[in-house]
Amino acid sequence: MKLTILGCYAATPRSFTNPTSQVLEVKNHLFLIDCGEGTQMQLRRNKIKFSKIRHIFISHLHGDHFYGLVGLISTFRLLNREKELHVYGPKGIKEIITLQLKLANSWTNFPLLFHELNSKEPQLLFEDSAVMVKTIPLKHRIYTNGFLFQEKPGERKLLINEAVKYNIDVSLYNSLKKGKDVVSEDGELIENHLVTADPPPPKSYAFCSDTVFDPDIVPQIKHVNALYHESTFLESEMDLAFPTKHSTAKQAATIAKLASVKKLILGHYSTRYTDINLFRQEAETIFPNVDLADDGAEIIVE
Amino acid sequence: MKLTILGCYAATPRSFTNPTSQVLEVKNHLFLIDCGEGTQMQLRRNKIKFSKIRHIFISHLHGDHFYGLVGLISTFRLLNREKELHVYGPKGIKEIITLQLKLANSWTNFPLLFHELNSKEPQLLFEDSAVMVKTIPLKHRIYTNGFLFQEKPGERKLLINEAVKYNIDVSLYNSLKKGKDVVSEDGELIENHLVTADPPPPKSYAFCSDTVFDPDIVPQIKHVNALYHESTFLESEMDLAFPTKHSTAKQAATIAKLASVKKLILGHYSTRYTDINLFRQEAETIFPNVDLADDGAEIIVE
Numbered sequence: 001m002k003l004t005i006l007g008c009y010a011a012t013p014r015s016f017t018n019p020t021s022q023v024l025e026v027k028n029h030l031f032l033i034d035c036g037e038g039t040q041m042q043l044r045r046n047k048i049k050f051s052k053i054r055h056i057f058i059s060h061l062h063g064d065h066f067y068g069l070v071g072l073i074s075t076f077r078l079l080n081r082e083k084e085l086h087v088y089g090p091k092g093i094k095e096i097i098t099l100q101l102k103l104a105n106s107w108t109n110f111p112l113l114f115h116e117l118n119s120k121e122p123q124l125l126f127e128d129s130a131v132m133v134k135t136i137p138l139k140h141r142i143y144t145n146g147f148l149f150q151e152k153p154g155e156r157k158l159l160i161n162e163a164v165k166y167n168i169d170v171s172l173y174n175s176l177k178k179g180k181d182v183v184s185e186d187g188e189l190i191e192n193h194l195v196t197a198d199p200p201p202p203k204s205y206a207f208c209s210d211t212v213f214d215p216d217i218v219p220q221i222k223h224v225n226a227l228y229h230e231s232t233f234l235e236s237e238m239d240l241a242f243p244t245k246h247s248t249a250k251q252a253a254t255i256a257k258l259a260s261v262k263k264l265i266l267g268h269y270s271t272r273y274t275d276i277n278l279f280r281q282e283a284e285t286i287f288p289n290v291d292l293a294d295d296g297a298e299i300i301v302e
Numbered sequence: 303m304k305l306t307i308l309g310c311y312a313a314t315p316r317s318f319t320n321p322t323s324q325v326l327e328v329k330n331h332l333f334l335i336d337c338g339e340g341t342q343m344q345l346r347r348n349k350i351k352f353s354k355i356r357h358i359f360i361s362h363l364h365g366d367h368f369y370g371l372v373g374l375i376s377t378f379r380l381l382n383r384e385k386e387l388h389v390y391g392p393k394g395i396k397e398i399i400t401l402q403l404k405l406a407n408s409w410t411n412f413p414l415l416f417h418e419l420n421s422k423e424p425q426l427l428f429e430d431s432a433v434m435v436k437t438i439p440l441k442h443r444i445y446t447n448g449f450l451f452q453e454k455p456g457e458r459k460l461l462i463n464e465a466v467k468y469n470i471d472v473s474l475y476n477s478l479k480k481g482k483d484v485v486s487e488d489g490e491l492i493e494n495h496l497v498t499a500d501p502p503p504p505k506s507y508a509f510c511s512d513t514v515f516d517p518d519i520v521p522q523i524k525h526v527n528a529l530y531h532e533s534t535f536l537e538s539e540m541d542l543a544f545p546t547k548h549s550t551a552k553q554a555a556t557i558a559k560l561a562s563v564k565k566l567i568l569g570h571y572s573t574r575y576t577d578i579n580l581f582r583q584e585a586e587t588i589f590p591n592v593d594l595a596d597d598g599a600e601i602i603v604e
Contacts, residue, residue, distance in 0.1 A: 092405040103394040
């Protein structure tokens with residue numbers, strides 16, 4: 001799992017900072033998470049092959065999380081995209097995009113499929129043989145979801161030398177990878193664990209932005225390998241966090257601790273702060289393994 | 303008149319090129335002309351005091367000319383703007399912006415006034431004591447207007463030494479600037495031309511993007527000090543210009559010549575070309591005074 005931060009600042013884009021957008025590379029997918037203004041430029045600057053994006057997840061309809069979507073869709077059209085594009089986001093997103101395409105007297109030359117969300121319960125949005133994506137309902141000023149990306153357990157790792165030693169026919173290797181016992185050329189039953197090893201444990205990434213401090217999300221994000229949790233403010237601006245339904249770095253760290261995650265990634269910093277290291281320092285008083293999102297940063301989820 | 307080019311490329315923004323947007327500074331106004339994605343970042347990068355913008359003119363509803371508008375309006379809201387903002391653009395623009403503000407559960411804290419256009423005749427959009435703005439109907443794939451910005455003749459220039467010599471009371475100086483004859487302290491009628499000089503000639507700027515080659519616009523832009531005319535293509539891609547309703551550099555120069563303008567500014571270059579100097583070279587075969595729009599360029603209209 002590799003996460004590329006395209007933008008990680010709250011509210012308004014500035015000369016050289018970008019609003020929320022991330023790309024998660026996992027099991028041959030490029031998932032785009034949120035799409036603030038300028039995301040398509042950031043995709044280019046970070047040399048991401050964005051024709052590979054087939055699924056876009058929009059957390060909520062505040063501009064700093066989706067104003068770049070219509071431009072990206074238009075660019076896909078101009079680049080003669082043919083592959084399906086799936087957009088998952090709050091109810092209303094389809095009308096916003098289609099109205100603009102209609103007024104430009106244009107339509108996409110690729111299938112554009114909207115999956116509009118309005119449930120307040122976690123929902124499965126996408127699943128294939130290798131990965132699942134679910135919503136994490138969040139509490140913000142308007143209807144908002146985070147997203148949970150989970151790898152499925154991979155196939156068992158074949159120990160070739162052992163398989164040869166036990167005289168197992170090559171045609172049975174796939175069964176072994178799937179965890180089955182097999183019968184060798186010598187007619188002997190070979191228990192799977194003798195010729196395979198456990199696959200690497202599946203990884204998971206939770207994206208939680210924007211949200212007020214909300215321990216209700218803890219069960220759903222328990223033990224994830226990486227949690228991105230918004231920290232718009234520091235504790236010194238605590239009085240602003242609750243009324244705007246945002247979190248402080250300390251609150252984000254508290255959620256990380258309660259959920260026993262492996263790593264906390266902070267982001268969605270208010271542009272009032274000039275030094276984002278203050279967010280890390282504050283979070284580390286609660287939780288040890290803290291990373292800072294920053295525009296252009298690549299973070300390996302381990 | 304000072305023109306700042308925020309973006310001048312066609313179709314899709316790239317890592318370091320921006321879609322159409324310009325700021326025209328004239329007689330204490332900052333007029334924003336078109337507003338492609340990323341315009342607010344470009345305003346910041348070019349250190350333009352964008353709270354001073356009170357009038358935004360949108361030529362047409364293709365994304366590379368207006369996808370940055372909703373973000374700019376949202377930023378004005380976050381910056382607690384109080385001053386009126388007037389948006390002039392094709393019918394439909396109000397619905398696009400208001401739908402997005404409504405779904406974000408927000409509204410502006412300043413008066414946001416839309417002036418929707420659908421006339422195919424030139425219209426007066428704005429006028430005060432110093433300047434007028436009119437539409438220039440253009441022919442493109444969808445309903446499109448260019449804009450003509452015209453200074454009004456200024457007050458006559460008072461020749462102080464002469465006024466003193468003729469013993470004219472200070473209270474009459476304003477009448478002199480308005481071109482009136484006055485009576486001196488000695489009871490003598492003083493003809494205006496004796497104590498004033500002609501004001502500098504009023505300047506004018508015509509913005510014409512996007513448009514097919516169309517000599518019908520010539521009477522309206524006759525003798526302007528500067529004409530921005532799109533040149534999406536070079537003559538070598540002439541076969542693309544007509545079906546897409548765009549112009550070549552040579553066609554832009556032909557319009558400049560027919561209209562006897564002082565200066566031609568080219569822009570809206572297709573991103574297929576790597577060297578924009580080719581546009582100037584081609585145009586100069588027809589018309590001598592050619593400037594190239596480029597992101598961040600400042601052009602004085604003389």
